[in-house]
Amino acid sequence: MPDVSLYQIGMFKKKILFICGSLNQTSMMHQISRCFNEYECSFTPYYADGFINSVVQLGYLNFSILNGTFRKNTEKYLHDNNLKIDYRGLNNDYDLVYTCADLIYPKNIRSKKVILVQEGMTDPENLMFYLVKYFKIPRWLASTSSMGMSYKYNYFCVASEGYKDFFISRKGVSTEKLIVTGIPNFDNVKQFLNNDFPHKNFVLVCTSDARETFKIENRIKFIKECVNTSKGKQLIFKLHPNENFERASHEINKHAPGALVFANGNTNHMIANCDVLITKYSSVSFVGLALGKEVHSYFDIDELKKLMPWQNGGTSAERIAKVGTELLDTEYTSEEKLSVSNA
Structure with a gap:
């Protein structure tokens, strides 16, 4: 068995992937990553599999976080801040994944430990939302109104107690997955x-x-x-x-x-x-x-x-990172049922 200290000197550092999106989402991921000095952190623009990825490769979906202005701004931010980029998370076997959206849930993170982080407000629940909810059509068609409804993540870090109740009652998220941490960019x-x-x-x-x-x-x-x-x-x-x-x-x-x-x-x-x-x-x-x-x-x-997001003096990133460090010490992945509480 390797000595634990080897992780600290970099030989066996645990690896964390941060899946970005808009500049707001990317900034949140960056702030959380700063709390992981003893880990190897990598970043990727938001990505998809299968048909959607093929459409992106053809140059379409420029209006979304998968492509176009959003992606260019994300890549510029990552480069400007000298952050390590691993497109689609293909270069490492990651121990933990953070993402700000689960409208698309890439196949290569489904066996990983995953923490979803609320970005901000969700879209209104229109007709498309109810079609997604009751007829199980792809979640991305309902945009952020279906946030949290993949249910595949281990934990969902949310902005406030009000939002915790909101995601339970309106989106069907189980109580044990929700943790009120506040969210970066809205907490101070x-x-x-x-x-x-x-x-x-x-x-x-x-x-x-x-x-x-x-x-x-x-x-x-x-x-x-x-x-x-x-x-x-x-x-x-x-x-x-x-x-x-x-x-x-x-x-x-x-x-x-x-x-x-x-x-x-x-x-x-x-x-x-x-x-x-x-x-x-x-x-x-x-x-x-x-x-x-x-x-x-x-x-x-x-x-x-x-x-209203919790005003905690700008400590949300640290709180979200703490959820990650504790999850790294468990045996659960996002495909396994959790039997833990928020306590």
């Missing part, structure tokens, strides 16, 4: 008050990439609603990274003349400086609510307050 929002964004006391509108992901959105109607809500205050639109900038900015300039449009920049800093936040279905609502802003959302505000 007061830090965003210290920023250098030059504008203050404005109405901020955070848009979505609904049209780019083939969802229905009446953008013109939404812009007009924002103008009415602003009541003459300066309007600032922060576009989603996946949006068609030329189209979106043209619409805003036409129907909200005088509004400022940003394609880049720190959204959280903008929220910290605004008086009013307007969005449709976006996790940034939580940042606004936690900072005491007036928030307008297509979600019920009282429901959002119940789901």
Whole structure:
């Protein structure tokens, strides 16, 4: 048997794979990995198997985290931060896997110990969600409304007690799989008050990439609603990274003349400086609510307050990593039934 100290000097380091996605997801994975100094950590953009992977290889699905802008931004982030990349996790036999999405559950992690981490808000439960739930069609067709519904992972780290109840009652996740840890990027929002964004006391509108992901959105109607809500205050639109900038900015300039449009920049800093936040279905609502802003959302505000991510001073990554270190010491994999509690 090898001496345990050999793991620490690198000869037998346990290996952890972090499956990334959007920049928010990738940033979360990076923060968690920083707590694993004694382990060998590798990262990969989100990936799929079979037919979906074939479609990606042909250059399609550019609107998703599998390809296009999302993937390019993820790869740039990984390179800029000098993180070890193992595409599709093929170069190692991993002891543990972290992922921020289970809409697609790759075959090569199904026999591994897997921890799912909540990224943020889930999409509304529309018709496609119920088709997935009751007719077992592929989960990815329902987007993030089916988050957690693979049930294949060992543990699911979630943002709050409210979200724990939500995933139990609405998504059918078993209680023993859910652990309230808080989630990075949403667990210490007061830090965003210290920023250098030059504008203050404005109405901020955070848009979505609904049209780019083939969802229905009446953008013109939404812009007009924002103008009415602003009541003459300066309007600032922060576009989603996946949006068609030329189209979106043209619409805003036409129907909200005088509004400022940003394609880049720190959204959280903008929220910290605004008086009013307007969005449709976006996790940034939580940042606004936690900072005491007036928030307008297509979600019920009282429901959002119940789901509010735990503000724990930015310790979520450490808590999520602790779940991983404890799981590494068990014999369970994601294909085996767990008989453990959250205690």
